[in-house]
Amino acid sequence: MKAPVPFGQFYPGDSPVHRLEPRAKMGLVAAYMVMLFTVDGFAGLAAATAVAALAVAVSSVPSRLVLRGIRAVSIILVFTLLAHGLRWNPATVTLLRVGPVALDAQGLVTGLFFVVRIVLLVVGTSLLTLTTSPVRLADGLERLMRPLEVLRFPAGEVAMMLTVALRFIPTTAEEAEKIVVAQVARGARFDTGGLLKRARAYVPVLVPLFVNLFRRADELATAMEARCYRGGAGRTRFTESRMTLADRAALLVGAALMIVVGVVL
């Protein structure tokens, strides 16, 4: 008996953010990034925060989920803040001094600027994966890459690889879990000892996992060829997502506004 496991980042919903065409959404995220990297003051960051907050609110994705990605980069955030805030033996007045190391107010403010920029970056990209299903994301990427086919870039193949890889993430996760439990049943421990010992404890999981993956990849390739798969060029999709007028308008207006804000502020 198996309970359905919620897969990946995607948070299903029917908000305008969810409904936005993936290409339009990716374009908007790209413009959002341009804005983040062109603003040079806290006023600009405030504007970007407003944009992100508005998008999150409209998406109806719980903010807890949106902010979850920040935990992954928390070390980078702390490092960024300290790298700007700490001074070695400064001549000027500082906030705090412990021996030769000092904490500098101006440095902290600069550090804070970069920290907020990273947080906003994570929030924006998280919102993209939270509101777009992996399949639609792959679909959108394929459509974006299609013009590159003129330059003999194998857009179709790359799209097929993406789709197959996405398809096998849950299968592989399930298999990994099975192997872990099987090795635990043989007395394996994954939670004791130092870093090296723990890493080594995963050998009995990783070896069979990869052997099975390669075997499955081989079988899948044969099965696809048996059904006349001859490469990705010229393949069509069962469901083609189309940019509506609203999608185009949202992309154009949104991207233009964000870039202007980025340049001005």
Add this chain to the structure above:
Amino acid sequence: MSLALSSVRYTYAAGTAFATDALAGIDLAFEPGELALVLGATGSGKSTLLRVAAGLLTPLSGSVRIDGRSVDGPLAVVEPGVGLVFQSPEMQLFAETVEADVRFGPLNQGLTEDEAHHRATRALEAVGLGAGEFGSRSPFTLSGGEARRAAIAGVLAMDPGYLLLDEPTAGLDVEGREAVREIVAASRRRAGVVVVTHDAEEFLGSADRVILLSAGRVTFDGPADELVQSPERFAEAGLKAPEILRAQILARDAGLELTRLSLDPADAGLLIATARRGAR
């Protein structure tokens, strides 16, 4: 002396929207030297039952006791342990040689290299893979049946007091199935054996006791012959009765007065012949 589950309940993803009841109050005790067969349809909770019994899943309520002691965590490393052979156990082979893979469990139990080697050799012999011929081979060069047997040896080498097997013959050819049946039959001399399957054909003839599982509940627990005499219970549990029983049921439906049903083809033939003579 027993591996006892009392009032065991288990729910996957408990407390979320995905909550699925797998075990709804299970009371069972498995004895050493006994071959118990747990039959159930897909989703009846068979595999969950084994995982709970092996201490790999902690029941939501109720308890698992081994020889009267309650143990927290995997029961593989306690004495006498519980060995669990998963479905398609060959998937978990990882070491460079078959012998090294079989040694993995005993080493995790804290045995010395020498003792583990000795255990591995004995376990490989027990599954019919001579350590001399197979011990130094890579597990990835074995055939499907051999790999399955090597994986079972990996659990036998831990010398479990109770051996649990999940669909041990699934996906094997006739020869492989026969070999696994022999290993299971031989194992009951050293351990209490519990086989879980949806295929009633395979072990019904050799089981001391049969347990029917349906939607996380035990709907039958008794000697195999008792179940054989009331074959409608198979369908109630969402299972197919063995072919040999279905033939006798069809004979009964056709008007023959069979005194009883039998799993043994020769015996069944005799019963039908006698009934036909009586009918004339």
